[in-house]
Amino acid sequence: MNAPEAVKPQTPPQPGPPLWLLAELTYRCPLHCVFCYNPVDFAHTPDELATEDWLRVLREARAAGSVQCGFSGGEPLLREDLEVLVAEAHKLGFYTNLLTSGVGFSDARARALKDAGLDHIQLSFQDSTRELNDFLSHTRTFELKQKVAATIKDKGWPMVMNCVIHRLNIDYIDRIIDMAVELGAEYLELANSQYYSWAMLNRDQLLPSRAQIERAERITHERRQRYGDRIRIFFVVPDYHETRPKKCMNGWGNVFLTVTPDGTALPCHTARMLPGLAFPNVRDMDVRRIWYESEGFNRYRGDGWMKEPCRSCPEKEKDLGGCRCQAFMLAGDPAAADPVCDKSPSHHKVVEAVERAERGEPAVVERPLVFRGPEESRRRKAGLLPPGG
Amino acid sequence: MSETATIGLDTTPRVSKRFRLQWEEAQQAWVLLYPEGMVRLNQSAGEILRRCDGARSVDEVVADLEQAFATTGLEADVLAFLELARKQQWIDL
Ligand code: SF4
Ligand code: SF4
Numbered sequence: 443m444n445a446p447e448a449v450k451p452q453t454p455p456q457p458g459p460p461l462w463l464l465a466e467l468t469y470r471c472p473l474h475c476v477f478c479y480n481p482v483d484f485a486h487t488p489d490e491l492a493t494e495d496w497l498r499v500l501r502e503a504r505a506a507g508s509v510q511c512g513f514s515g516g517e518p519l520l521r522e523d524l525e526v527l528v529a530e531a532h533k534l535g536f537y538t539n540l541l542t543s544g545v546g547f548s549d550a551r552a553r554a555l556k557d558a559g560l561d562h563i564q565l566s567f568q569d570s571t572r573e574l575n576d577f578l579s580h581t582r583t584f585e586l587k588q589k590v591a592a593t594i595k596d597k598g599w600p601m602v603m604n605c606v607i608h609r610l611n612i613d614y615i616d617r618i619i620d621m622a623v624e625l626g627a628e629y630l631e632l633a634n635s636q637y638y639s640w641a642m643l644n645r646d647q648l649l650p651s652r653a654q655i656e657r658a659e660r661i662t663h664e665r666r667q668r669y670g671d672r673i674r675i676f677f678v679v680p681d682y683h684e685t686r687p688k689k690c691m692n693g694w695g696n697v698f699l700t701v702t703p704d705g706t707a708l709p710c711h712t713a714r715m716l717p718g719l720a721f722p723n724v725r726d727m728d729v730r731r732i733w734y735e736s737e738g739f740n741r742y743r744g745d746g747w748m749k750e751p752c753r754s755c756p757e758k759e760k761d762l763g764g765c766r767c768q769a770f771m772l773a774g775d776p777a778a779a780d781p782v783c784d785k786s787p788s789h790h791k792v793v794e795a796v797e798r799a800e801r802g803e804p805a806v807v808e809r810p811l812v813f814r815g816p817e818e819s820r821r822r823k824a825g826l827l828p829p830g831g
Numbered sequence: 832m833s834e835t836a837t838i839g840l841d842t843t844p845r846v847s848k849r850f851r852l853q854w855e856e857a858q859q860a861w862v863l864l865y866p867e868g869m870v871r872l873n874q875s876a877g878e879i880l881r882r883c884d885g886a887r888s889v890d891e892v893v894a895d896l897e898q899a900f901a902t903t904g905l906e907a908d909v910l911a912f913l914e915l916a917r918k919q920q921w922i923d924l
Contacts, residue, residue: 506857
């Protein structure tokens with residue numbers, strides 16, 4: 443065929459294997475984080491997968507080439523079969539990661555998880571000051587996390603701390619880093635909150651100002667020099683302050699496969715919000731078919747689905763048009779350019795949110811923070827209430 | 832681990848405890864796994880690292896590779912790669 447390059451139908455390239463399997467074992471969680479990325483209507487989720495289902499998912503995913511396995515939630519320690527699942531994953535050759543808030547992590551469970559072959563625990567902290575920590579998570583869990591960190595070190599696991607950064611804790615970043623070092627963390631992820639789900643409800647209260655971010659970056663840099671090899675610090679900037687979007691999930695259906703508590707398979711943990719897309723369930727379809735053949739995973743693969751300005755953009759391979767969920771939330775169309783991009787016709791929505799953050803409008807008074815919780819969740823159905831509604 | 836010592840022929844490097852070296856059938860490659868991440872190694876990197884067991888010296892690793900691939904003169908390449916591997920903290924000396 444002699445069709446000119448631009449109008450040739452684009453066949454998405456055959457994707458590689460789903461290297462990363464994220465097993466969201468449960469939406470149950472004792473905490474109430476204001477930035478929680480679980481769906482705001484999580485309380486409507488039907489039955490959790492049974493142990494047998496998860497064991498099958500692990501085997502199918504490994505056979506399809508998955509190699510990193512993350513057990514998360516909610517709080518995965520609330521699943522009593524966690525050790526069984528970890529043991530199977532380990533036996534299959536996965537590198538096993540547990541993403542936990544530390545609640546429910548007793549010495550007995552630490553031992554059982556070690557015996558099961560767990561490779562790594564990522565411990566999340568909300569902040570280094572107990573007051574703010576307790577304020578933000580609504581429970582008194584801070585001292586417990588220090589204890590958990592000690593157990594992690596004691597059992598010889600690499601110690602990875604994760605702290606979600608936002609307007610209310612970003613100014614304490616020096617203390618957060620120092621504390622991570624004190625606890626023996628080898629890696630520290632300072633991930634600026636991303637604005638989905640509960641964090642989207644609370645966006646105006648959580649979005650930091652540019653000056654706050656610059657200061658935090660400066661301090662992070664200074665601490666990196668001070669601590670050298672003792673700790674590796676990753677600072678993830680919030681994309682709202684950028685003019686180009688992130689390459690979300692490293693590409694739709696490219697490396698990540700999330701399985702939610704009820705068995706829905708997703709290319710990222712927030713993709714369920716997207717309209718007009720049916721995502722398969724591991725109860726009905728095996729992982730290999732889900733990954734390579736399902737409509738949900740193929741829809742936004744590659745760049746054949748793009749509209750302008752992305753379609754003809756010279757940078758499209760770099761960011762693949764950004765995040766589909768953000769495009770849907772802010773531009774109302776999951777196939778639009780991510781409004782973080784300054785070429786997007788909806789970019790002003792991002793700019794306006796950042797400007798509000800710059801002015802430091804105290805939205806907290808008129809609009810209280812929404813703490814994640816089942817009662818709050820039951821009152822909400824994703825998409826029915828506007829953000830902040 | 833000594834930061835300043837140079838890697839010599841009698842050094843006995845081993846894959847760092849921070850990483851797990853493993854053959855991945857689906858990728859047809861050796862990979863280094865670490866918390867929430869993976870480095871996919873090219874063939875020669877994989878073949879070198881899988882021999883870094885803390886018992887064999889660099890000398891022996893080179894000899895073994897030269898025999899396995901029926902070639903000679905790999906010493907400089909192996910040393911250069913190990914230098915890089917040390918910078919990445921993939922190996923301990
Ligand atoms: S973000 Fe907080 S509330 Fe949400 S699952 Fe994690 S620990 Fe629980
Ligand atoms: S127009 Fe689309 S592809 Fe180009 S930089 Fe913006 S988001 Fe990326």
